[in-house]
Amino acid sequence: MMKKPNTAQTILSVASCKMTRAILRKTGRGGTAIPGIVAMKAAKNILAAVSEGMEIVVVTGTNGKTTSCNMIEHALTSGGHECLLNKSGANMLHGMAADLIAAADWLGKPQYPYAVLECDEAALKLVVPYIRPKVIVVTNLFSDQVDRYGGVQNVLQEIRTGVERSPESVLVLNADEPLSASLARSTPNKVVWYGLEASVGTQGNVDLADAGACPECGGEYAYDYHTYAHLGGFRCPRCGYRRKDPDVAVISVDKKGTDGSTIHLQCDGVIQKVRISLPAVYNIYNAAAAIAATKALGLPAQEAIDSLSSVQSSFGRLETFSLNGNRVQMILVKNPAGCNQAFSYVTGTGEDYSAVLCLNNRTGDGHDISWIESADYEKLCADPHLKKIYAAGDCREELYARLRKAGASEERMERVSDYHALVEQLKEEGHPVFLLPNYTSMMELRQAMTQATGNREFWE
Numbered sequence: 001m002m003k004k005p006n007t008a009q010t011i012l013s014v015a016s017c018k019m020t021r022a023i024l025r026k027t028g029r030g031g032t033a034i035p036g037i038v039a040m041k042a043a044k045n046i047l048a049a050v051s052e053g054m055e056i057v058v059v060t061g062t063n064g065k066t067t068s069c070n071m072i073e074h075a076l077t078s079g080g081h082e083c084l085l086n087k088s089g090a091n092m093l094h095g096m097a098a099d100l101i102a103a104a105d106w107l108g109k110p111q112y113p114y115a116v117l118e119c120d121e122a123a124l125k126l127v128v129p130y131i132r133p134k135v136i137v138v139t140n141l142f143s144d145q146v147d148r149y150g151g152v153q154n155v156l157q158e159i160r161t162g163v164e165r166s167p168e169s170v171l172v173l174n175a176d177e178p179l180s181a182s183l184a185r186s187t188p189n190k191v192v193w194y195g196l197e198a199s200v201g202t203q204g205n206v207d208l209a210d211a212g213a214c215p216e217c218g219g220e221y222a223y224d225y226h227t228y229a230h231l232g233g234f235r236c237p238r239c240g241y242r243r244k245d246p247d248v249a250v251i252s253v254d255k256k257g258t259d260g261s262t263i264h265l266q267c268d269g270v271i272q273k274v275r276i277s278l279p280a281v282y283n284i285y286n287a288a289a290a291i292a293a294t295k296a297l298g299l300p301a302q303e304a305i306d307s308l309s310s311v312q313s314s315f316g317r318l319e320t321f322s323l324n325g326n327r328v329q330m331i332l333v334k335n336p337a338g339c340n341q342a343f344s345y346v347t348g349t350g351e352d353y354s355a356v357l358c359l360n361n362r363t364g365d366g367h368d369i370s371w372i373e374s375a376d377y378e379k380l381c382a383d384p385h386l387k388k389i390y391a392a393g394d395c396r397e398e399l400y401a402r403l404r405k406a407g408a409s410e411e412r413m414e415r416v417s418d419y420h421a422l423v424e425q426l427k428e429e430g431h432p433v434f435l436l437p438n439y440t441s442m443m444e445l446r447q448a449m450t451q452a453t454g455n456r457e458f459w460e
């Protein structure tokens with residue numbers, strides 16, 4: 001637990017942060033860490049002041065952080081609870097500080113009773129001693145940006161250290177994902193579990209590479225059913241260690257479409273039909289996480305359940321644009337698991353479409369793009385509904401080669417270097433388009449799309 005800075009330090013820190021941020025925004029730059037760096041120079045513990053008394057939910061994990069945060073915030077505000085969300089996506093220590101300070105008054109007093117904060121896996125341990133979250137949600141763990149963290153086991157250890165520094169926080173864990181579920185073994189925190197109780201149809205090849213070994217005996221897991229990748233009903237045949245029964249349980253997926261899913265959910269002893277307004281299986285997990293987080297806050301789960309039929313997508317996360325009346329959906333893909341899930345979604349819609357794949361290897365993406373070798377491009381390229389594939393971004397040649405290897409014919413493919421020209425071309429497409437960029441290429445492509453369609457900037 002960190003001491004708060006004194007009043008003079010707090011005022012100086014808050015003022016320098018707010019002013020730096022205002023200047024940066026005037027010059028067209030949002031979502032940067034600089035105001036937070038300036039603020040923490042003036043008062044190292046400023047985060048303790050600007051989060052004092054707030055009920056905070058922190059969301060970390062490899063995939064689904066942004067959408068889970070968005071769903072939790074929507075659940076809280078729909079239930080009448082005012083809530084801060086770090087929308088800019090700046091999820092490292094300084095970026096989070098900047099967002100919390102911007103939401104406080106000039107004396108550093110928080111203006112919201114609740115906050116939902118997306119947090120980078122490695123930043124968790126730096127942030128929790130200051131903000132003392134009531135709830136920590138861990139969505140899942142997959143191999144991601146290997147060059148940055150050195151493997152998924154290291155990421156798990158980073159998160160474990162963060163949880164150990166916050167023993168009063170209630171953990172919200174994915175019962176189906178063995179790596180992050182193992183956090184419950186080694187920490188004293190209370191846990192609210194969520195998960196899917198049954199298989200959800202074909203979700204691509206079963207890739208168990210990230211499953212890890214049984215934490216009790218080192219044995220290999222067996223699965224009673226799979227949902228996707230290494231998620232599902234896992235158990236260790238050798239020692240009996242197994243998936244926990246979820247408190248928020250999706251018992252069936254009744255309908256999947258491009259505009260959402262309908263599920264049956266069991267929570268607090270009640271089974272009910274629930275509509276989720278965002279499509280794809282991974283958003284069913286995100287929805288279950290949001291319900292579990294609401295429960296962990298001590299609020300009625302029903303508030304979250306009722307809000308799911310009206311939740312809107314976050315920028316780039318199945319965000320839908322209308323381009324000359326044509327549906328264009330953007331799905332951020334940044335690792336094999338996320339990529340395979342996106343392919344399952346686009347190939348499952350049953351209608352003709354074009355796909356735009358964009359790959360950069362800048363700092364925000366991870367410099368190592370070798371993960372494209374293990375993503376299931378074969379599944380995408382084998383889909384008869386796929387009419388055209390565009391390869392774009394700094395690494396479009398590598399992407400092009402990978403797609404050729406996966407069976408895409410040259411006639412169906414095109415390399416693109418200018419996003420504005422691409423958007424013009426997509427206006428004439430005549431069928432739905434899926435945009436599948438990674439992080440920094442999404443920022444560029446999204447800007448071109450925003451200009452053409454009038455969707456808002458990501459930090460607004």
Ligand SMILES: [Zn+2]
Pocket residue numbers: 214215216217218219236237238239240241
């Ligand atoms: Zn075992």
